[in-house]
Amino acid sequence: MDLPIIVGIDGSEPSLRAVDWAADEAALRGAGLRLVYASLWERYEGACLAHDLGKPSEEVMAQDIVDTAERRAHRRQPGVKVTTDLLPEEPEYALVRESRTALAVVVGCRGRSGLTETLLGSVSVMVAGHAHCPVIVLRGSHDNQARSGVRGRILLGVGEKPAGTAAVRFAVEEALLRGVPLEAVRAWRRPVHETTGHPLIVGEPAHLYEQHAVEALEEALRDVPEGLQVQRRTVEARARDALLAASREADLLVVGARRRHGHFGLQLGRVTHGVLHHAACPVAVVPEPA
Known part of the structure; x- marks a missing residue:
């Protein structure tokens, strides 16, 4: 089985930079690219539905995030096969589970407020500490550009x-x-x-x-x-x-x-x-x- 490179995305600039980096890595290795957005949107939205699509509003937002990341991956590396998924669970647990069938997992560095360049978010640390495959955390070059x-x-x-x-x-x-x-x-x-x-x-x-x-x-x-x-x-x-x-x-x-x-x-x-x-x-x- 050909294993993909998985990217955890959340719509932030660091996660989009991770998409760029992972797309380059997938091209180098001749691997597929899998974009994963995980969130417990139903915990916060409950039965509130988006009027037009009949879905929880955060699920609609999540689809927009995934679509944006997919377009970005295609622009970066047109020859790489890209798949996407929306998972209704905490991102750290989803990515650790996904790592069982991945060549590598790539995540962006997302800190808090003015500490973005020095502190990692809990998702990055959790995934790096428990994944079953290599985890690449995008450090450095905090300008939303992948610099391969x-x-x-x-x-x-x-x-x-x-x-x-x-x-x-x-x-x-x-x-x-x-x-x-x-x-x-x-x-x-x-x-x-x-x-x-x-x-x-x-x-x-x-x-x-x-x-x-x-x-x-x-x-x-x-x-x-x-x-x-x-x-x-x-x-x-x-x-x-x-x-x-x-x-x-x-x-x-x-x-x-x-x-x-x-x-x-x-x-x-x-x-x-x-x-x-x-x-x-x-x-x-x-x-x-x-």
């Missing part, structure tokens, strides 16, 4: 268990599809109790921790196909800070998120949560088995 391939690199955050992970495979695939280099970043820090002490032994622990970071990068990238340009970088810093700095020069930041079976809380680590809220480029959160 502007900086010409995919950024990968290499974590504690990188070898053969879904995040590594996704990042490699994105770089190959776009024909751009992959930059893999591994942050490292020496323990606080080893940052001071006798001047003759302070340098040695730092060297060892950096070497461990280098080895982690090599392990993560051992199966990268020949022909892909890879830039390996170790940084002495908090992982969140290192990735946020590097995101200013990337088209997409890819990070993994471990899924813990039987755990119903938010399944995003501190690093992933931090980059989702503050990265300067779109962020792809790729689920990893525990």
